[in-house]
Amino acid sequence: MALLELRDVKVYFSIRKGLFSRPMYVRAVDGVSLSLDRGETVAVIGESGSGKTTLGRAALRLVNLHEGKVIFDGRDITGLDEGELKWFRRRAQMIFQDPFSALNPFHTIKYILEEPLILHRVGDEEERKERVVRALEDVKLSPPEDFLRKYPHMLSGGQRQRVVIARALILKPDLIVADEPVSMLDVSIRVEVLTMMRELQRRYNIAFMYITHDISTAKYFSDKVLIMYAGKPVEYGRFSEIVKEPLHPYTQALIEAVPDPDPDNRFRERRVPHGEPPSLVSPPKGCRFHPRCPLRMDVCEQDPPLIRVGDRTVACWLYAGK
Numbered sequence: 001m002a003l004l005e006l007r008d009v010k011v012y013f014s015i016r017k018g019l020f021s022r023p024m025y026v027r028a029v030d031g032v033s034l035s036l037d038r039g040e041t042v043a044v045i046g047e048s049g050s051g052k053t054t055l056g057r058a059a060l061r062l063v064n065l066h067e068g069k070v071i072f073d074g075r076d077i078t079g080l081d082e083g084e085l086k087w088f089r090r091r092a093q094m095i096f097q098d099p100f101s102a103l104n105p106f107h108t109i110k111y112i113l114e115e116p117l118i119l120h121r122v123g124d125e126e127e128r129k130e131r132v133v134r135a136l137e138d139v140k141l142s143p144p145e146d147f148l149r150k151y152p153h154m155l156s157g158g159q160r161q162r163v164v165i166a167r168a169l170i171l172k173p174d175l176i177v178a179d180e181p182v183s184m185l186d187v188s189i190r191v192e193v194l195t196m197m198r199e200l201q202r203r204y205n206i207a208f209m210y211i212t213h214d215i216s217t218a219k220y221f222s223d224k225v226l227i228m229y230a231g232k233p234v235e236y237g238r239f240s241e242i243v244k245e246p247l248h249p250y251t252q253a254l255i256e257a258v259p260d261p262d263p264d265n266r267f268r269e270r271r272v273p274h275g276e277p278p279s280l281v282s283p284p285k286g287c288r289f290h291p292r293c294p295l296r297m298d299v300c301e302q303d304p305p306l307i308r309v310g311d312r313t314v315a316c317w318l319y320a321g322k
């Protein structure tokens with residue numbers, strides 16, 4: 001049984017231009033399915049505004065769904081309210097992009113890390129301190145004693161993001177959604193922080209949803225990948241297969257696999273075709289990528305079905321009937 005299953009998830013935000021105008025919908029996530037086993041990782045990749053954060057929030061039931069289902073460990077949690085989600089809040093955590101606003105500036109690092117344990121009534125004081133120290137060791141803030149009494153402003157951006165990661169780990173969750181966790185960090189430490197997160201993810205067998213606009217960092221979280229375009233899933237499958245042979249024209253535009261023996265050098269970003277991602281209030285009819293797609297055909301003005309090709313799914317008419 002999968003740990004997390006998203007079934008045809010749709011999240012629409014209603015917006016009103018004027019007081020008396022009819023509400024319109026931003027179709028931020030428009031029919032996404034995925035499944036994640038224990039200890040498995042999925043990278044969710046797409047341009048800005050493609051619905052990645054909203055999908056991550058939907059998986060954690062931080063937004064309500066317009067349609068679809070979220071199943072966690074066999075339980076349908078789609079319609080549960082906050083009171084009914086308490087057990088789930090302990091088992092699923094989120095890491096946000098901005099380490100500067102994620103930590104309360106008035107609390108010590110010890111309290112910041114201890115707070116989730118207190119809220120969920122875990123252990124006595126001594127046990128909690130042990131867990132805080134271990135969490136600091138896990139994220140390589142050492143010696144841990146030096147950090148316990150510090151405040152967030154005394155730490156660098158990289159150290160703060162390590163505290164954010166430690167806080168996400170402290171309840172020993174089964175699932176973490178990490179939303180662009182390194183994009184605000186200095187380029188020189190991104191790989192180090194990503195590698196550390198991957199190590200911890202493996203050590204504690206945590207399922208991870210890694211959200212990023214930068215495909216070259218996704219290789220650190222590489223079991224599966226979901227490529228999104230304008231709220232829609234365009235390609236979903238094993239990361240290694242998709243990187244080797246991207247099928248969807250949008251994925252092909254994002255990735256260029258070059259024959260290089262060094263796997264680290266296999267990514268070269270190709271320019272995505274001219275044009276802007278479409279409006280999510282009135283997206284183009286049919287394939288949302290068709291105004292930019294170099295391979296579009298007449299049929300592309302109709303919505304492409306999700307087509308199974310081997311182990312993956314692709315939303316593109318090029319693969320219909322194959």
Ligand SMILES: Nc1ncnc2c1ncn2[C@@H]1O[C@H](COP(=O)(O)OP(=O)(O)OP(=O)(O)O)[C@@H](O)[C@H]1O
Nearest residue numbers: 013026028047048049050051052053054055213280
């Ligand atoms: N609370 C909200 N109310 C109205 N529209 C929203 C809300 N949250 C997100 N949106 C819209 O939904 C769309 C998807 O946003 P989302 O933040 O999920 O994209 P993203 O892929 O995470 O982008 P980025 O890479 O910039 O973080 C955008 O058009 C955004 O403006």
Ligand code: SF4
Nearest residue numbers: 287290293300316317
């Ligand atoms: S469905 Fe058509 S427009 Fe869309 S990606 Fe495929 S070929 Fe391009």
Ligand SMILES: [Mg+2]
Nearest residue numbers: 052053054179
């Ligand atoms: Mg986002």
